[in-house]
Amino acid sequence: MSDSIKTDVVIIGAGPCGLFAVFELGLLDMNCHLVDILDKAGGQCAELYPEKPIYDIPGIPEITGHGLVRQLMEQVRPFEPTFHLNEMVEKLEKIGEPAFRVTTNAGKVFETKVVVIAAGGGSFQPKRPPMPGIEAYEGTSVFYAVRRMEDYRGRRLLIAGGGDSALDWTLNLQPIAERVTLLHRRDHFRAAPDSVKKMHALVAEGKMDLKLGQVTALEGANGRLTGVVARPDKGEPYRIDCDVMLPFFGLTMKLGPVGDWGIRLDGDLIPVDTAAFETSIPGIFAIGDINTYPGKLKLILSGFHEGALMAQKAYHYVFPYKRLVFQYTTSSTSLQKKLGVA
Numbered sequence: 437m438s439d440s441i442k443t444d445v446v447i448i449g450a451g452p453c454g455l456f457a458v459f460e461l462g463l464l465d466m467n468c469h470l471v472d473i474l475d476k477a478g479g480q481c482a483e484l485y486p487e488k489p490i491y492d493i494p495g496i497p498e499i500t501g502h503g504l505v506r507q508l509m510e511q512v513r514p515f516e517p518t519f520h521l522n523e524m525v526e527k528l529e530k531i532g533e534p535a536f537r538v539t540t541n542a543g544k545v546f547e548t549k550v551v552v553i554a555a556g557g558g559s560f561q562p563k564r565p566p567m568p569g570i571e572a573y574e575g576t577s578v579f580y581a582v583r584r585m586e587d588y589r590g591r592r593l594l595i596a597g598g599g600d601s602a603l604d605w606t607l608n609l610q611p612i613a614e615r616v617t618l619l620h621r622r623d624h625f626r627a628a629p630d631s632v633k634k635m636h637a638l639v640a641e642g643k644m645d646l647k648l649g650q651v652t653a654l655e656g657a658n659g660r661l662t663g664v665v666a667r668p669d670k671g672e673p674y675r676i677d678c679d680v681m682l683p684f685f686g687l688t689m690k691l692g693p694v695g696d697w698g699i700r701l702d703g704d705l706i707p708v709d710t711a712a713f714e715t716s717i718p719g720i721f722a723i724g725d726i727n728t729y730p731g732k733l734k735l736i737l738s739g740f741h742e743g744a745l746m747a748q749k750a751y752h753y754v755f756p757y758k759r760l761v762f763q764y765t766t767s768s769t770s771l772q773k774k775l776g777v778a
């Protein structure tokens with residue numbers, strides 16, 4: 437597989453624990469690629485509670501979910517990790533002792549010595565509208581994420597939902613689409629007020645349409661959409677012409693493909709030892725909310741500790757002939773050079 441990406445470590449999940457693992461691995465000279473289904477780093481902190489304050493991060497009396505992610509991104513910057521966002525790791529195969537091939541749903545392939553599963557509560561997956569026959573259009577006319585804006589140039593788009601994703605994509609795609617229609621259940625939006633204001637301004641200028649109601653049926657053939665039928669709370673159903681539908685109804689968390697990789701599971705969790713947080717397969721580690729062991733607490737600080745110990749063992753897989761010398765960042769010039777502060 438000549439075009440596969442060769443790396444020391446692939447981290448599955450760019451939540452807070454996956455991010456801090458980059459720091460601990462980086463201090464020990466291991467380079468990392470991170471893959472996450474979301475379009476941004478930060479996992480639950482970024483997706484579920486960006487504005488909420490966290491009070492139990494050691495040494496930081498109060499910080500929001502978003503603030504913590506920003507600080508972690510700053511902390512890992514010297515190690516230049518590569519992020520592969522909007523991609524889900526689907527396959528994990530053993531190809532050596534240890535060495536692994538990791539494949540994403542976008543067809544990207546990594547060859548790596550170590551894998552760190554930091555998949556949290558599992559993969560965030562889009563909520564599907566409960567509509568019979570929608571599967572026939574998924575991937576051809578119905579998309580739950582925007583990977584390449586250009587794919588929507590000149591198309592008639594129906595964007596469904598009232599949150600930030602629906603409003604952000606409405607505003608971003610309106611200039612390049614032939615026509616955008618935003619469909620929402622009611623005239624009240626959860627999205628940022630500024631986005632809602634901009635959307636209303638575009639409607640007032642006649643540059644896009646806003647409709648109220650819910651999609652009840654899809655029309656088209658062979659995976660090609662020609663329109664949908666929408667029903668308002670009160671009144672008669674009506675038709676909207678469109679060739680693409682982008683439903684943004686939020687995300688749910690599911691274990692996802694992690695369950696198919698041959699790793700021993702305990703329910704939806706991965707049992708690990710507490711010396712190195714390694715799974716039943718040597719070279720594959722699990723840190724953060726996804727793992728389980730006696731006394732486990734699903735806290736960010738637990739995942740940070742797990743990342744530090746994991747890195748110590750991962751080092752011996754990546755550099756089997758090197759001795760690992762324990763050092764403090766306060767006093768080691770060599771660590772400080774890696775951090776760009778000496």
Ligand SMILES: Cc1cc2nc3c(=O)[nH]c(=O)nc-3n(C[C@H](O)[C@H](O)[C@H](O)COP(=O)(O)OP(=O)(O)OC[C@H]3O[C@@H](n4cnc5c(N)ncnc54)[C@H](O)[C@@H]3O)c2cc1C
Pocket residue numbers: 448449450451452453454471472473474478479480481484485489490491492523524525526554555556557558559560692693694723724725726734735736737739
């Ligand atoms: C409302 C709320 C408040 C909280 N408050 C606190 C608090 O005050 N203090 C505290 O310590 N903890 C708190 N937590 C818990 C904390 O957020 C979690 O412990 C933490 O996010 C776990 O981090 P993680 O990196 O293990 O996983 P996550 O944050 O869940 O990130 C995992 C990432 O992995 C990705 N992923 C999963 N499977 C795949 C795959 N196959 N391919 C690619 N990507 C994948 C997911 O998309 C996700 O982004 C709170 C949680 C919630 C919901």
